[in-house]
Amino acid sequence: MTSRPKCVLVGLAAREAFAASPALTYAIALARHHGACLTVCVLPPAFYVPVTRTGGSASAILRSEIERLEETTRQTARSAAELVGKAGVSCIAEHTLSPLEPRTDRLVRLARVNDVAILDAAEAGNDLQKTAIEDVLFDSGRPVLIVPPVGGNAIPRRLAIAWDGSARSARSVADAMPFLQDAETAFVVTVTDEKDLSRMAPGADLATHLLQHGVGEPRLETLAAINGDAAARLRKFVKDESIEMLVMGAFVHSRFRQAILGGVTRSLLDDVPVPLFMAH
Known part of the structure; x- marks a missing residue:
């Protein structure tokens, strides 16, 4: 994303009682600032096949449950579109019509034709949201x-x-360039004692690249991991320096989709300290 975002996507989980999530609020503010079109994609709630012991028709109960979930999803999309419209932002609202369809397929396809996708961090135990984040991030x-x-x-x-x-870090920097160019202060942070960095492109070279792209006076920081924990050191730096966005590449240990996420990636996704701008 080397130019200002003009197509912004936000993914929302459907809820019976609508309230603007942090991701939706953030997306509205970002789209309004850049004059971007905001696409809202609502993901259906979790679907569980109901079990009945009352002798009722299983197919009728199943149909009723599907209809309820579809209505919840539609209503969330309508409410979100109304909120976006009141903020003066151009909006397209979409939702998955059936909870029986793959839950994140439409979200992933939309992400491919938008400049950035914005999602809420997954709270503890919310495996559906974790899956949505990983699907969009890696696919x-x-x-x-x-x-x-x-x-x-x-x-x-x-x-x-x-x-x-x-390469993942380089991609995240390129995609985050509009944010970096608008920032008052940009840090290039390298954490040592966590993995071999002997073949890395030096932070000083990145700072030169950023200067050439209009990022004012990048500040270099080399920090030691806390007991080998790079994520903990990054969190401390974010807090100590009042960082408002952390830009990073997302690491995965294997080419397979079921792969285990890298330790720093998983740790920061499990406990998001500030908005994370991630690329893979």
Whole structure:
């Protein structure tokens, strides 16, 4: 995303009692700031086949449950579109019509034709949201912004790049360039003692690249991992420096979709400290 975002996607989980999630609030502010069109994609609730002992028709009960979930999904889409419209932002609202369809397929396809996808961080035990984040992150080919429950500043002034010199890190920096160019302060942070960085592209070289792209005076930081825990060191830096967005590549240990996420990636996704701008 080398230019300003003009097509923004936000994924929402359907709920019977609608309330703007942190991701929706963030997406509205980002789209309004850049004059972007906001697409809202509503994911259906979890579907469980009901079990009855009353002698009722199983097919009738199943049909009733599907209709209830579809109505919840439609209503969430309508309510979200109304909220976006009131904010003066152009909006397209979509939802999966049947909970029997693969839950994230439409979201992933939409992410491929948008500049950035914005999703709420997954709370503990919310495996459906974790799956949605991973599907978009690893299957869309586009960057993902993950917003913590406390929300965040959609126009961040203090950013940090978690830089390990990898192709994933380079891709995340390129995609996050509009945010970096607007920032007042940008840090290039390298955490040592967690993995071999001997072949990495140096942070100083990245700083030169950022300067050439109009990012003012990037600040280099080399930090030691806390007892080998790079994620813990990044969290401490984010807190100490009042960072408003963390830019990083998403690491996975295997080419297979069932692969185990890298330790830093999984740790930060499990406990999102500030909005995470991630690419793979």
